[in-house]
Amino acid sequence: MPQTQDRNRQILLASRPVGAPVPENFRLVESAVPSPGPGQMLLRHIWMSLDPYMRGRMSDAKSYAEPVAINDVMPCGAVAWVVESNLEGYQPGDLVMSYTAGWQDYSLSDGSMVFRLDPNMPHPSQALGVLGMPGFTGYMGLLDIGQPKPGETVVVAAATGPVGSVVGQVAKLKGCRVVGIAGGPDKCAYAVDELGFDACLDHRLDSLPEDLANACPDGIDVYFENAGGKVFDAVMPLLNPHSRVPVCGLIAQYNATELPPGPDRLPQLMRLLLSQRIRMQAFIIFDNYGPHYPEFLAEMTPWVAEGKVKVREHRIEGLENAPQGLIGLLEGQNFGKVVVKIAD
Structure with a gap:
């Protein structure tokens, strides 16, 4: 697992964009690393995903998902290690995919929208793309x-x-x-x-x-x-x-x-x-196909392993560079799945 920190960096929605997002729509802050309560676990994010749907969440227009509130953490899925756990079935050292992680170093989870990953998988970031x-x-x-x-x-x-x-x-x-x-x-x-x-x-x-x-x-x-x-x-x-x-x-x-x-x-x-x-x-x-995720993984995982489905990633280093990464994604500057490396 990556070395733990005593601070949790977070990127918040500072203002709603008009047209294309700009860096001023985001704000980087630091807070204490949260502690898990009963039925919770603390996740340390190592890879986070950037996706086009995030632009819709920045708007307050009616949509299929609630908009991000001003000064709330931007949403995303992330590959993470379990650091502490008070949640049955999870223990420190487990590698997971969390769809409620957010643009931050750490998050608390009650296990909702969390999927366990093989800790020895060669490319964990693929859980955000071809296998996610x-x-x-x-x-x-x-x-x-x-x-x-x-x-x-x-x-x-x-x-x-x-x-x-x-x-x-x-x-x-x-x-x-x-x-x-x-x-x-x-x-x-x-x-x-x-x-x-x-x-x-x-x-x-x-x-x-x-x-x-x-x-x-x-x-x-x-x-x-x-x-x-x-x-x-x-x-x-x-x-x-x-x-x-x-x-x-x-x-x-x-x-x-x-x-x-x-x-x-x-x-x-x-x-x-x-x-x-x-x-x-x-x-x-x-919403439409959640229960089919295991059957998707059962077919797609060997296709990827055998090279029948090829993968290309657009990697960004550092949580602080996520805003510019999303801006570039919406302008078509990426080549492949955009992932942000937060920790080793």
């Missing part, structure tokens, strides 16, 4: 809502991110043709050369609609939506009858302060859904 919430999201959304069939065309945006990369690789394992969409030639090359996608297109190019039509001559059977914006505009005309659209995120719109310019697209979308009999379904992973 993002991988679980891609896996369940694709297989349960997308229901890909061999020979079908699957398109996924943010193709080299922790969700999109899992969607594409699992779709290939299921015998599909996979077209990714990513930001920049390096990410597109990685999706094809390393992840095994059949094609990957740069969403930064004005030619995206034409490029996507050329890459999908038989149309699109499954579109995994985690981007929104102009990517979905390019996808819509290509959706086949009875196509499926799992929706887990809209990162292109998270920093928006008003509706996009141009004509109202809702009537076009509604007519398309009806005429093509399209299934478009949003989901929140643990």
Whole structure:
């Protein structure tokens, strides 16, 4: 375990962002390390996760989760060691994944949303990505809502991110043709050369609609939506009858302060859904699929170990650099799953 400290660094939400977050929206403070009470354990975080959903929690707009209160600790999942335990079933030295950890060195837990990890796992940070919430999201959304069939065309945006990369690789394992969409030639090359996608297109190019039509001559059977914006505009005309659209995120719109310019697209979308009999379904992973997490791990863990599903991480050193890491993530500056190393 890492050496214990006598202070707990915490990053709080100092103010609500208007548009894109800025460093002034966060504040780093120090407090005493908490002591576990009855039925609690003290966790020492070693890796924490940065994810797009955090931008939504910084807003006070109505959503599926309560907004973070001003001066509260920013939320996140973290890989942690159990330091002290008054909770049956856990003891010091256990390695766990906690989804209620927060941007801080230490947290108290009653065991809710905590999963035990193998203390000898070679890459514990993978519990935040391919073997954690993002991988679980891609896996369940694709297989349960997308229901890909061999020979079908699957398109996924943010193709080299922790969700999109899992969607594409699992779709290939299921015998599909996979077209990714990513930001920049390096990410597109990685999706094809390393992840095994059949094609990957740069969403930064004005030619995206034409490029996507050329890459999908038989149309699109499954579109995994985690981007929104102009990517979905390019996808819509290509959706086949009875196509499926799992929706887990809209990162292109998270920093928006008003509706996009141009004509109202809702009537076009509604007519398309009806005429093509399209299934478009949003989901929140643990709300919809929490009990399926063990079966996901049982299938994904050997795929990762055998190299059938490849992993790329964007690592940031130091809790104090988490705010800039989230800002960069929302601007597409990351390449792979963003994790922050807090302790050795």
